[in-house]
Amino acid sequence: MTTLRHIWQPVAAALSLDEQDAGAILYAACMQAAEDEPTALRIHGALAARFGLRHRLAPPCFKAEYQALPPDPLAGGRKSTAVAYKRAIASWRGQHLARALSATAELAERQRAQGHWADTLAPHPTGNPASDRDEGCIDCAWSHQTPAGLRCRRASQVVASDQSGCAAWEPPLSGDPDPCAPCGACCRGRFDFVRLRDSDPDLPGLVEEIDGERRIRHIPDGGCLALSRDAPYRCTVHEQRPFICRDFPVGEDACCEARRHMGVTG
Numbered sequence: 187m188t189t190l191r192h193i194w195q196p197v198a199a200a201l202s203l204d205e206q207d208a209g210a211i212l213y214a215a216c217m218q219a220a221e222d223e224p225t226a227l228r229i230h231g232a233l234a235a236r237f238g239l240r241h242r243l244a245p246p247c248f249k250a251e252y253q254a255l256p257p258d259p260l261a262g263g264r265k266s267t268a269v270a271y272k273r274a275i276a277s278w279r280g281q282h283l284a285r286a287l288s289a290t291a292e293l294a295e296r297q298r299a300q301g302h303w304a305d306t307l308a309p310h311p312t313g314n315p316a317s318d319r320d321e322g323c324i325d326c327a328w329s330h331q332t333p334a335g336l337r338c339r340r341a342s343q344v345v346a347s348d349q350s351g352c353a354a355w356e357p358p359l360s361g362d363p364d365p366c367a368p369c370g371a372c373c374r375g376r377f378d379f380v381r382l383r384d385s386d387p388d389l390p391g392l393v394e395e396i397d398g399e400r401r402i403r404h405i406p407d408g409g410c411l412a413l414s415r416d417a418p419y420r421c422t423v424h425e426q427r428p429f430i431c432r433d434f435p436v437g438e439d440a441c442c443e444a445r446r447h448m449g450v451t452g
Contacts, residue, residue, distance in 0.1 A: 207288075213245035215283055218268040219274035221266065227252050229271050231259030233283070235315035237291040238307035257353035258315050262449025312341035315353035323349040327358045328442050339439045340446075354446065359437040363427025371448035372434060372441060375408035394444060402428065 215329060220226035227248055234240040240259075243276045244252055260268055274280045297303035307316040323329050324347050328339045342393050357450075359365035380402040382393065392412050394403050403411040412427075414420045421427055435441060 209243045209245045210342065212243055212283070213247070216274065218279065219277070221270070221271050222250060224251070225264070225267050225270055228255060228259045228263050228267050229274055231255045232271055232315065233275070233280075233287065235259060236309065236313055237287040238294065238316035239287060239290060239308045240315070241305040241329065242294070242303065243290075256449065258446065261354070261446050263447075265447065268447075279311055289394050310352040311349065312338050312343060312345055312352060314338070314341055317351060317353040319351050319353075319355055321351045321355050321357075323347075323351055323355075325358065326351050326355045327437055327445075328354065328356070329436075339442055356442075356445070359441070364418075365436060367418035367420070369445060369450050370413060370417065371444040373410040373413040373421065373431075374420065374448055379404060380410065380428060380430055382428050383430075387426045389423055389426060392423065 206387065211225060212234065216226040216233065217223075220229055227245065230245055231240055231252060232423070234243045235258075235264040256262060260271060274424075290307050291306075294306040295308065296305050297304060307318055310316045316413060323345045324336055329336055330339065331337075331343070332344070336347050336349075337343065338345050364446050382400040382402065389402070389412070392402055395401070405411055409415075410421075412421055412423045414422065421431070
């Protein structure tokens, strides 16, 4: 383990010179933060995509699985994967690796200017996965206007109004007359349970009591028992739905995060 501390210092050189070796180094680092290979692949993809290096620094193993990841590599993954990713980038290894990847991204910029390294992208200023899409942040469901300017909900920071979108870009939901029907992410498994208020109506066959609390029952995959199983997704008790469901804001932070977790966005 002592050699790892020395690896991270000059890792920028390795990342710059041999992408296959660099991909192996990056994957090995991600495995230390992951509980299994699929989690490591998603962390690997998210780290590399953050610096526009996703395709250049592919891991030497599990290549097909890696290429099949969505544009936002964390989208559609388990909750534990997002937690592991945050833990990885906050660790001392992650901080050294981020500096190395940043240096490699600078090299990639120079290489692109000379017509090389076409499989790399400029990092997105939010730190979200890089993309070459034409749509802008201003038209993204994750953005909203604040007194300080246009703010990205995912990155929790202000972005330029003319900034191009990242790989997690998705169209705003407000323009769709029925945005929930093809999605249903908030009810299909994003949340562990729905707690009922005393004022919420009784819903025979749907409610269970656990530790003195009334909750909507869930099916084994975590989805709400009141939700239809296939799209278009409909709540079978929509007119009597609990307060927490009525209060859920379409198109805002929790909605976007649910869509990302369920792989609707990417």
